[in-house]
Amino acid sequence: MSIPSHLKLKVPDTEYPRIIIIGGGFGGLKLAKALKKLRAQVVMLDRNNFHTFQPLLYQVATAGLEPDSIAGPLRKSFEGHFNYIFRMVKVTGVDFEKKEVQTRIGNLSYDYLVIASGSVTNYFGQDDLQKKVLPLKRVVHALDLRSHILQTFEQAELTEDKDKLDKMMNFTVVGGGPTGVEVSGALAELRNHILPSDYPDLDFSRMQINLVEGSDRLLNGMSEKSGKEALRALEKIGVNVKLNAMVKSFEDGVVQLNDGQLESDSVIWAAGVKGNIIDGLPAESVMKGRILVDEYNQVKGHDYVFAVGDVAMMETKDFPNGHPMMAPVAMQQGEHLAGNLKRLFSDKPLKPFKYLDKGSMATIGRNKAVVDMPGGLHFKGFFAWLIWMFIHILYLIGFRNKLITLNNWIWSYFTYDKGTRLIIRTFTAEQRRKASRDE
Amino acid sequence: MSIPSHLKLKVPDTEYPRIIIIGGGFGGLKLAKALKKLRAQVVMLDRNNFHTFQPLLYQVATAGLEPDSIAGPLRKSFEGHFNYIFRMVKVTGVDFEKKEVQTRIGNLSYDYLVIASGSVTNYFGQDDLQKKVLPLKRVVHALDLRSHILQTFEQAELTEDKDKLDKMMNFTVVGGGPTGVEVSGALAELRNHILPSDYPDLDFSRMQINLVEGSDRLLNGMSEKSGKEALRALEKIGVNVKLNAMVKSFEDGVVQLNDGQLESDSVIWAAGVKGNIIDGLPAESVMKGRILVDEYNQVKGHDYVFAVGDVAMMETKDFPNGHPMMAPVAMQQGEHLAGNLKRLFSDKPLKPFKYLDKGSMATIGRNKAVVDMPGGLHFKGFFAWLIWMFIHILYLIGFRNKLITLNNWIWSYFTYDKGTRLIIRTFTAEQRRKASRDE
Numbered sequence: 001m002s003i004p005s006h007l008k009l010k011v012p013d014t015e016y017p018r019i020i021i022i023g024g025g026f027g028g029l030k031l032a033k034a035l036k037k038l039r040a041q042v043v044m045l046d047r048n049n050f051h052t053f054q055p056l057l058y059q060v061a062t063a064g065l066e067p068d069s070i071a072g073p074l075r076k077s078f079e080g081h082f083n084y085i086f087r088m089v090k091v092t093g094v095d096f097e098k099k100e101v102q103t104r105i106g107n108l109s110y111d112y113l114v115i116a117s118g119s120v121t122n123y124f125g126q127d128d129l130q131k132k133v134l135p136l137k138r139v140v141h142a143l144d145l146r147s148h149i150l151q152t153f154e155q156a157e158l159t160e161d162k163d164k165l166d167k168m169m170n171f172t173v174v175g176g177g178p179t180g181v182e183v184s185g186a187l188a189e190l191r192n193h194i195l196p197s198d199y200p201d202l203d204f205s206r207m208q209i210n211l212v213e214g215s216d217r218l219l220n221g222m223s224e225k226s227g228k229e230a231l232r233a234l235e236k237i238g239v240n241v242k243l244n245a246m247v248k249s250f251e252d253g254v255v256q257l258n259d260g261q262l263e264s265d266s267v268i269w270a271a272g273v274k275g276n277i278i279d280g281l282p283a284e285s286v287m288k289g290r291i292l293v294d295e296y297n298q299v300k301g302h303d304y305v306f307a308v309g310d311v312a313m314m315e316t317k318d319f320p321n322g323h324p325m326m327a328p329v330a331m332q333q334g335e336h337l338a339g340n341l342k343r344l345f346s347d348k349p350l351k352p353f354k355y356l357d358k359g360s361m362a363t364i365g366r367n368k369a370v371v372d373m374p375g376g377l378h379f380k381g382f383f384a385w386l387i388w389m390f391i392h393i394l395y396l397i398g399f400r401n402k403l404i405t406l407n408n409w410i411w412s413y414f415t416y417d418k419g420t421r422l423i424i425r426t427f428t429a430e431q432r433r434k435a436s437r438d439e
Numbered sequence: 440m441s442i443p444s445h446l447k448l449k450v451p452d453t454e455y456p457r458i459i460i461i462g463g464g465f466g467g468l469k470l471a472k473a474l475k476k477l478r479a480q481v482v483m484l485d486r487n488n489f490h491t492f493q494p495l496l497y498q499v500a501t502a503g504l505e506p507d508s509i510a511g512p513l514r515k516s517f518e519g520h521f522n523y524i525f526r527m528v529k530v531t532g533v534d535f536e537k538k539e540v541q542t543r544i545g546n547l548s549y550d551y552l553v554i555a556s557g558s559v560t561n562y563f564g565q566d567d568l569q570k571k572v573l574p575l576k577r578v579v580h581a582l583d584l585r586s587h588i589l590q591t592f593e594q595a596e597l598t599e600d601k602d603k604l605d606k607m608m609n610f611t612v613v614g615g616g617p618t619g620v621e622v623s624g625a626l627a628e629l630r631n632h633i634l635p636s637d638y639p640d641l642d643f644s645r646m647q648i649n650l651v652e653g654s655d656r657l658l659n660g661m662s663e664k665s666g667k668e669a670l671r672a673l674e675k676i677g678v679n680v681k682l683n684a685m686v687k688s689f690e691d692g693v694v695q696l697n698d699g700q701l702e703s704d705s706v707i708w709a710a711g712v713k714g715n716i717i718d719g720l721p722a723e724s725v726m727k728g729r730i731l732v733d734e735y736n737q738v739k740g741h742d743y744v745f746a747v748g749d750v751a752m753m754e755t756k757d758f759p760n761g762h763p764m765m766a767p768v769a770m771q772q773g774e775h776l777a778g779n780l781k782r783l784f785s786d787k788p789l790k791p792f793k794y795l796d797k798g799s800m801a802t803i804g805r806n807k808a809v810v811d812m813p814g815g816l817h818f819k820g821f822f823a824w825l826i827w828m829f830i831h832i833l834y835l836i837g838f839r840n841k842l843i844t845l846n847n848w849i850w851s852y853f854t855y856d857k858g859t860r861l862i863i864r865t866f867t868a869e870q871r872r873k874a875s876r877d878e
Contacts, residue, residue: 049589050862066507067505067859068859068861074859075638087593088593088862141862151487154527158526158544159528403850404843407843420506421515422488422578423487423489424578424579424582
């Protein structure tokens with residue numbers, strides 16, 4: 001690709017230096033927004049035409065929200081930005097010598113490059129598992145998972161074999177981080193409040209929801225109090241939590257753990273993520289699947305190349321193993337890098353990044369959450385859930401999304417109902433596997 | 440299929456006669472609802488787990504609404520109906536001798552059968568066209584069309600060849616009925632108010648929206664006044680309306696008409712529908728692609744078989760060519776048949792169906808509509824649009840849908856914005872063709 005010659009780019013001076021941002025996630029979005037007035041061509045490349053608010057993906061998967069509530073068109077977010085250019089393309093690599101980004105339809109040269117490509121599901125090398133489990137990292141995954149869940153019960157109503165039926169109705173979630181906790185909580189709410197009236201012929205007292213976590217506690221990134229509270233709350237709504245348990249294999253509806261086994265046809269994989277590395281990086285720039293950057297988010301050995309967010313590995317005294325892979329880090333790095341690029345443009349010295357921990361949180365089911373604030377402050381229960389709601393509504397990108405999401409949440413809170421129980425695309429097992437491989 | 444033996448159907452007495460309803464559209468939904476208290480097993484079969492409010496499909500296709508606003512889960516609609524049983528299966532045929540409905544997973548016997556299978560897109564035998572055009576009859580079609588429209592402009596921004604670009608950006612809608620009028624109006628609004636700010640590098644003054652109609656007027660089912668007003672309003676917002684024009688062929692971005700041709704890569708097919716006939720019917724029961732029924736909706740020659748809505752051909756003095764294929768007829772026939780089934784159950788004589796015309800309407804773009812009321816009353820313009828809004832909100836099935844839809848409409852009215860510009864699934868031309876064939 002080159003920017004087509006006959007298309008006059010709406011940038012006052014095409015002699016402006018070109019900054020290419022790979023990815024419109026939390027990092028890329030914040031960065032591009034903060035560059036609004038910079039005399040530069042800010043070119044964002046993403047394979048989707050929308051930004052995804054990933055913390056709420058599990059609600060799309062469990063029929064609570066439609067995609068438009070948690071995704072915002074990237075072009076629309078930049079109305080009025082004179083220097084912003086969006087192209088929907090998949091980046092295949094970077095030629096750092098030629099200073100060119102490679103895409104499926106050609107190359108595009110850059111003066112500055114920011115890699116904000118985020119992360120992908122980590123299967124920890126278990127290729128065999130990857131083909132059989134359901135990931136939950138992208139909007140298509142969430143929609144596929146929703147169709148899968150609903151199709152499962154439609155199928156169950158047509159199944160006579162009791163053993164088959166049990167395996168069919170059981171769900172196993174792998175990974176006790178926020179996504180695993182939230183999705184298993186939402187599944188339990190579905191089972192407790194919604195599915196029995198939708199499928200009166202099925203016996204939901206037999207349906208197991210298993211949550212498998214490798215370590216000895218839930219929510220490892222949060223306080224011990226929060227982990228314990230999450231465990232207590234999940235068990236209360238009937239989630240079968242297995243700690244210190246690793247998935248060894250998954251075959252014919254049997255999930256083999258290091259101790260014991262679970263019968264379940266559906267395994268949702270929320271065990272972790274890894275950096276979405278760009279091809280063409282030298283080996284010394286990559287560490288633990290992330291791109292090594294200094295405290296200015298500069299990729300080591302490449303003066304004009306930066307990386308922010310999940311894909312960036314920034315080791316500091318406070319974070320000797322790199323910063324956590326989560327939205328607040330990406331947003332802060334994006335915003336901070338915008339400041340540094342502006343300084344670079346006016347020959348001022350760069351400032352090092354410092355992460356400001358604003359706390360973390362996870363929700364469990366209908367009206368419970370755990371919240372850790374900086375300084376050891378901890379909330380749980382209904383009040384924590386109100387904080388969770390407030391913060392998520394606040395951070396959703398568009399005003400309209402906020403309205404619709406709030407509307408949906410208030411509605412489901414009072415009615416115990418979830419509105420979007422639509423099987424829009426039906427999948428065969430084979431199609432589903434193929435879809436989940438497409439990271 | 441047989442209802443699995445181990446699953447206790449939540450029906451007080453399985454000795455009750457079984458009424459199978461094929462299809463959860465307007466006819467089937469009204470019928471099943473009105474049978475709430477009947478001592479019968481009311482079994483509804485549909486290939487989708489949701490009812491589709493088809494009159495608003497074009498809004499999903501043009502990024503105005505998400506599917507949950509115009510589709511409602513069929514199981515949820517029947518909460519509290521003790522006699523309702525839903526199964527998500529595709530019906531493949533009927534054995535009228537054995538009184539069995541055939542599905543992909545087995546047969547199910549009935550005492551009474553109601554065929555409410557609606558209609559499918561009519562390509563009038565042009566198989567070649569069918570593979571190349573975009574239908575708009577189902578929720579998947581609408582989502583595919585939305586992705587196609589948005590992908591087209593993403594692609595256009597990467598295209599240098601000027602001839603290719605023109606063909607790419609032009610859209611042709613075939614059929615001047617309500618769907619054709621509404622979708623071309625919505626496309627014009629997209630071009631006039633939304634796409635130019637989303638795609639600043641494209642020249643939208645070159646984008647043509649063509650509406651092709653075979654007869655000499657638009658909205659043939661409505662008054663002449665409404666047809667003229669629709670033509671005027673569409674031309675005012677820049678739709679190029681071709682009357683007396685038939686599509687002869689469509690190849691390489693050229694739509695060949697009986698007089699002249701149009702350059703356009705995208706052809707949306709809204710030219711008509713035909714009955715969704717069930718296999719196994721004798722030739723004498725079918726007329727003009729619909730199932731012949733008497734004034735009691737009884738299929739001729741089959742005492743226990745009925746048909747309602749688009750698929751039923753009921754000839755009366757007022758409607759010598761059958762009733763119009765539209766939602767109000769289906770709803771009234773569904774409701775009326777419920778009464779007749781109850782009469783049948785208590786050995787009372789059946790009552791003949793009589794259609795009550797409550798008027799018809801179509802909307803054109805942002806804030807105009809035409810409304811024909813019984814008795815020759817006619818409204819147009821903004822006031823007609825308010826009526827249109829009110830009626831559509833009123834008829835949307837769930838309370839929650841109404842709220843969300845109203846919310847979306849108020850939002851887009853004041854902001855000229857459409858919220859759901861998300862390309863969730865990207866399609867290649869080949870995939871799109873395959874999808875559109877799947878009626």
